[in-house]
Amino acid sequence: MSLAYLKTVSLFSFIALVLSASACNDYLEVPPRESVADNQTITDQKSASTALSGVYSALASGGYYGTSFQSIGYLGGGDVQWTGTQSQVQEFVTHNVRADNATIGTVWSAIYVTINRANHILARVPAVVDPLLTETLKNQYLGEAYFLRALAYFDLARIFGGVPLITQPTLTATDNQGIARATQAETYAQVLRDLDVAEPLLPNPATVTTNDRYRATRKTVWALKARLYLYQQKWALAEEYATRLISDNANYQLVAPFNAWFANNARGTRESVFELFYNGTTEVNNHRGQWQPTANGGTRQWAPNTALVSLLTTAPNNTANGRTTLIASTTSTTWYGNLYYRSPGSDPSYIFRIAELYLIRAEARAKQGKLAEALTDLNAVRTRAGLAGSAATTPAAVLLAIEEERRLEFALEPHRWFDLARTGRATALFPDPVKANAPLPSSRLVLPIPISQLQVDAALTQNEGY
Template identity: 60%
Template sequence: MRTLKYIYSIGLVALLTSCANYLDVKPLESISDTQTIYDKTSSETAIRGVYSALASGNYYGTTFQSIGYLSGDNIQWTGSQSQVQEFINKKVNAENSTISGAWTAIYVTINRANNVLTKVPTVTDPLLTETLKNQIIGEAYFIRALAYFDLARTWGGVPIVTKPTASPTENRGIGRSTQAETYAQVLRDLEAAEPLLPATTDRYRATRKTVWALRARYHLYQKEWAKAEEYATKVLTDSNYRLLKPFNTFFASDARGTQESVFEIFYSANEPNAHRNQWQPQTNGGTRQWAPNDAIVALLNNPTIGGTRSTLVAKDNQNRWYGNLYYRTPASDPSYIIRIAELYLIRSEARVNQDKITDALTDLNAVRDRAGLVGITASTKDDVLLAIENERRVEFALEPHRWYDIVRTGRAAQVFNLSDANRYVLPIPAGELLIDKSLVQNKGY
């Protein structure tokens, strides 16, 4: 694994056909590194390359998301690879190829964003208007913020690289920042992105509203309750976003880009989303390598808990349950990064932590109502927090939230029976330690 942390600018403008849909620009051939970004067209090509990296199979296409839900307690592994079972057992080794693939993909994304942030500001093409230039730069800041957020919550502190990497040795010796410093980089990038982006609504491309949504999540993780509430409210008060009834409206019948979606990744028949193959059973052309476990199937099928969210699971011809969020043929299913339901539950949690119990219940019950459930009438802070935790489990049953939710709330020992706090972050991939002796492994690995 020689292309791990220090990703070259090679492939900067490698394109996914699907990503052309983001910018309505036809795909271009790859161009040399010496002239990667020099005019309007190459600037647009470069930002398309950043989205392509975000959508890649090892990032939001499949691998990184699988870390989030396999590490929780909703999913079972039906295959034979012991490395995947390590996540379910909460005993991940540094040699695990999944963490290596995700780490590499995230740093590829960061490096492409760094190229945009370094080179686009210097472009003088009159066709690249100031508004468009700002938008492209703002998108790169947003995606880099998301990438460092994912690194921080998964591995803790990581090396922070903010300049393009032109060779595999260029950034060796940087060492790791702390988790707090990594999260601080996230906030800096979000603050830089916000004024540059348009205040428009776009489900596939970062806008100012997308920044607000990620800031709400960021402040929730930081336990900055007032800020989390503030930024969630910015999105929730926008009429372009709303909860849809019934629950499966946002994904069933080939739906995409609905009002439920704040930010999702577009895929196509030419550039499919590999998630579908892992979830669907053999009779549907998949492998069913991972599947909902008995516990989440029971919760989803309980009419007082799952409600209409039972449509997330189905049975195959062998009477086995499988996840049905990703189902399309060909596999053009979107990857859902932020949904409006998450903003309601973020604000609910932020409000209850400010002792605004009535308002917190209003947000929680909005999500429950959308699932066809009656409202909760809990009256104590602890009861409402537990209700939110339980609601998030079923609302995002097949999405990569559960592991991170339980870790960030300090409940991993009780919920996962995981008392070793060293295991709340994953090990730095072993290959990274081999190629850069300045890196230090996480404790306990």
């Protein structure tokens, strides 16, 4: 979409979008760096609530956690194959992603839509005067918006490195032009600032009688802080925040058997810290169609590759009710992912599970030399999967065991590529897609800035090596 076209978007047509019956899905649904917004859209409690629903809709959209963003984590990790014919998707498998790749352009825009919607709430809600919008409710809305913006910037940073930090709503077609990219460290610092602001605004867990797994809470702030500190290699803090959730046994548990958190139409179990709700009609999760075979009404565009199938079906990983339930087969050679199976697309998207917090703490403890404690956390996850305890004894072996456990525990969730990128292990596991007999260069641990963004904003620079 050209900048010239974007500048023709009229304020009148935008207001019509906001006021339409599908407002939750279309709220500010325009490319965020060159969009037009109405400063009167949030005026009372009802419109504030609708706007907040719009942020969650953007988070759950097909370009973000609905499909495209997650596919980057699946396809780059070396365990999922692309069965289709589109070369741009295969680029993630071969780690040769081009700047004109349609998926990265879609993901960039979808995440900035999420940020822009959050920015509107943060800018407008504080000034709203409505008896129904109590101070407590206003703080909750603001806390949720800060958390969702933090998650969006975190995801941008781990895909692209540093990105432009836009913290004010887009009001004109050129508002966000000329903003240079922050560094990855600066982007992570913005994530932490938002989380620090969100934390006290959200209800105190000690005063909340129910545990919401579909909206941001103070506990989801802790979960993202634990993940962020892991990426920043701040091991003690990663351990501390992971412990906050693990110790809350009343709300979070490693449910057993392994598939109890997703099989038989389960949702919102004690395994879940934060998941996205889809109703399968007006809100559809498109993962099912991508993973399921034609016999089940899907296209099986991506599937577990031979290496992953072997890991999941060969002893000792094929124990009863273990992780082998993540995959199924129509023939001895046609395997498919079975995490997303509900028709017509009402499966949750899982953003934080308690299993991740155990493995975050295990890695953080191992990095601090607390091997016994690290093994305790690692083995808790293994036991739930029906596996014996790890035989690792040395620091290096324990860390490798944790890496492999994350590989299988989150086999169909978007962690593997990002794990290998953040640790630098991808350079040892994958070849250079351009230079023969050479390892993947470190510059390929982030993806290129979409060419569509570079063409409309001279302030943006491309990542090294692209």
